[in-house]
Amino acid sequence: MSFKEEIYELLKKHNIQNIELEVPPDSKLGDFALPCFTLAEEKKKAPNAIAEDLAKEIQPEGSVKEVKNVGPYVNFFIDKSKLAEQTIKKIFQETDLYGHSKDGEGKKVVVEFPAPNTNKPLHLGHMRNMALGACLANIIECQGYKVFRVNLNNDRGIHICKSMLAYKLWGNNNTPESDKIKSDHFVGKYYVEFAKKEKEDPNYTEQAQEMLRKWEAEDSEIRSLWEKMNSWALSGFDSTYKHFGLRPFDKVYYESNTYKDGKNIVLEGLDKGLFQKRDDDAIVVDLEKEGLGEKVLVRADGTTVYITQDLHLANLKYNEFKFDRSVYVVATEQKYHFNVLFTLLKKLQYPFAEGCYHFSYGMVHLPEGRMKSREGTAVDADDLMTKMENMAGEAIKERHKTLSKDEVKSRSQEVGIGAIKFYLLKNDANKDMTFNPKESLSFEGDTGPYLQYTHARACSILRKAKEEKDLTPSADIAFNKLADKSELALIDTLAQFPSKTEESFAGYKPHLIGQYLLTLARAFNEFYHSCPCIKEENEELAKARLSLIDCTRQTIKNGLTLLGITAIEAM
């Protein structure tokens, strides 16, 4: 039974029910509080007077150590050593699984991201997508679900033809190797070049459309050019994914394989009378009632549109994975599209329709305005990673003059990438963000490196305790020795982790983990500065603190792992 439940039981004995306990703003006031405003109304008495009487009436028992009246509240103090014991034992027992749950056992979830276009390299927008997608997948997984990470390459269409045409016209048969450029950047260069020329001469647009027609007719020359350039783009993406620390995808879909499909689904809907054939032979659906207007599903000429292939892809995924949920990690601009897609799936009465969810996230702006790949103003993913790693490397070398080159490299990679990921994950995904290089590239304050540093500090104490005093942390300690304000606050924060991961999962809110870790790191650093461990002379206290440090280390590690950030042991 939790402390809260224990207090509810206690209150029941005094005929108080249906009032939510609150947590006072300051732990000095108490651990839990009963507001007496609604009681005041019932009993026609001032809330302060009621609270005063109740506080006298209710006798402490069990884990409740003290009952005290503060204004209109009855505040409860619980025996902190019990919380310490409960929490520390749990963490020692569960280690890497602390914060995990088995709620989703036996259920399957598909998470799709980042679904790039193969005409240009990945930029900061994709990084936000990847960070969120990977983190969301981890959070779902930690709740016991079997997660499948899937990707979709948008590898055909007019925009792809634009970079192809530019290469054909101005590429001189150069290759990424000959130009010594990363292969996806090589492709992107031609996309930017095309955009420039297209502005001056609309004739190029016409040529690109002609190329798309040839591609659709499976013209062999165009197809081989397409295959060559796509393989450049895709191999470039793969190295970016790897650098960013993404796990390999469980399945990769290609739009070029599926773009014609889905027509049978529409015909099925037509048979059932869900869709209509218009006078011009186009098949449409009337979503006026849903407030979504009329949508074309198959063109008059019998060809399919974007939404048709998405109907097909949803089915493909279900047939392959038999998922309970399917999450699409896609920017907020496509909200309407997914609204229509899911409405159609429901209309068609697919069993999986209810399980589909669009996880949308806000756009990434630059101080100058919107990022435009076409104009080459996007913040490139590879460049940003390198930049951050170099900055981290400088800082590390300054701190450790004798560290080996390899060690500097691996640490700066973890710190640099961690900084980017945390920056992208710490705030509400729903909100747009402006990438301001000056503050975004910082390693101080509310950042990933701050969390990694806190973790490294905890590791360092554990190492030294072993070396200098042969102390190892254990769950068999004198819990009542942990009585300092900062110790109690730290224990309190540690205890919250499982409910935070659960909340983060339930609401699709990755940022709750990041916010929690900041709170935890602050609590630990406060403790670190006021409670020595190795230098502590009271042996029992030193041991208790060491265990508390180990629990913090473990919890930060578990949290960072959910964010896709490596918890490094030294910085």
Add this chain to the structure above:
RNA sequence: GGACCUAUAGCCUAGCCUGGAUAGGGCGACGGCCUUCUAAGCCGUAGACCGAGGGUUCGAAUCCCUCUAGGUCCGCCA
């Protein structure tokens, strides 16, 4: 024209779902702390009529309505 999202100190942001006791952080500014476990840290000071107006409530940053500003979408493009 319609739909959705956003608005919290000079700047970035948490809290809003589930209303409560002095609205948390961070950057920047100012002042302290490295003969004690990593100063990428810690402590302190200054800085917020929570976009505006109404409503509900004993109580509103939080719920409801209106308005304003910014953004996004509403294609037989993907």
